Amino acid sequence: MNLLNYQYLRPAHLKGLDAYKYNAVDTSPLSLYVMHPFWNWCVEFFPRWFAPNLMTFLGFLLLVFNFVMFSYYDFHFTESLILPKWIWLVAAICQFCSHQLDGIDGKQARRTKTSSALGELFDHGVDSWATFLFPVCIFSVISRDEYGFSPLAMHFLLLSTYLPFIDTHWEKYNTKVLFLPWLYDISMLINQNITQKIIRHEMVSGQNRVL
Incomplete structure (x- = not known):
């Protein structure tokens, strides 16, 4: 069977x-009264010829850049103090821009009447x-040495991000x-609170092991 010539879609x-x-139905107060008005304002700065999928891809590349940057300077995610100070500013800018591009790509698609199932x-x-x-870049912020937290705690952090995304879709x-x-929004705060408690427990355990 020729995989390149196979008709996958009937x-x-x-x-x-x-x-x-x-x-989609979004009833989040933060989205309705803060983010969507902000994104409606932001999207007006882009020309109509700017492809929505290009926005999506650029936002993704910013996240990839963040990951590669942290991996290069702290490959084993063991110590945040060894990272140059400018990395935190660059990472914050990349994350902010990526989030905004992810929020306005759909608005640009509707604005230019190019919405499609493929785009979604x-x-x-x-x-x-x-x-x-x-989330994995947070590992560099907290580190995993004796004063940080274990890879198991990092898995809990990742799961707290994966599960809401999977369940929603x-x-x-x-x-x-x-x-x-x-x-x-409240569920995200609860997830964050649980994660912080796990991290705090891991850090206290690490300090006790050192003592």
Whole structure:
């Protein structure tokens, strides 16, 4: 079988793609009253010829750059003090710009009437990579020496990012609606609080081992 000449999508699939329409419900107060108005303002600075998928890809590249930068200067993620001070500013700028590009790519697509199922797949596919690329850089901030936390705690941090993303898209697959409830922001704070407690416990345990 020729993999490059195989018809993976049947006519019924292609018909479904033509009829597909993105359906999302976002009731988060932070999104409704802060982020979306800000993104509506930001997107006006981009010309209409600027492709939405290019925004998505550029935002992804910024996260990749952050990951490569931290990996180069702290390959084993063992000590934040060895990193040059300018890295934190660069990382913050890259993360901020990446987040804004991820927020305005869909608005640019609707603005230019180029929304498509492929664009959504590309956007959310890149987001799935972002759930790893961004949190793993936190390992450099806290480190994993005797005063940091263990790789097990890092796995908990990654899982607290993976699971909400996976559950949300699993729900969308079944209901055809990407639903982001008003509790979304609170749940993120709860996840952060749990993660902080795990990290604090690991740091105290590390100090006790040293003593």
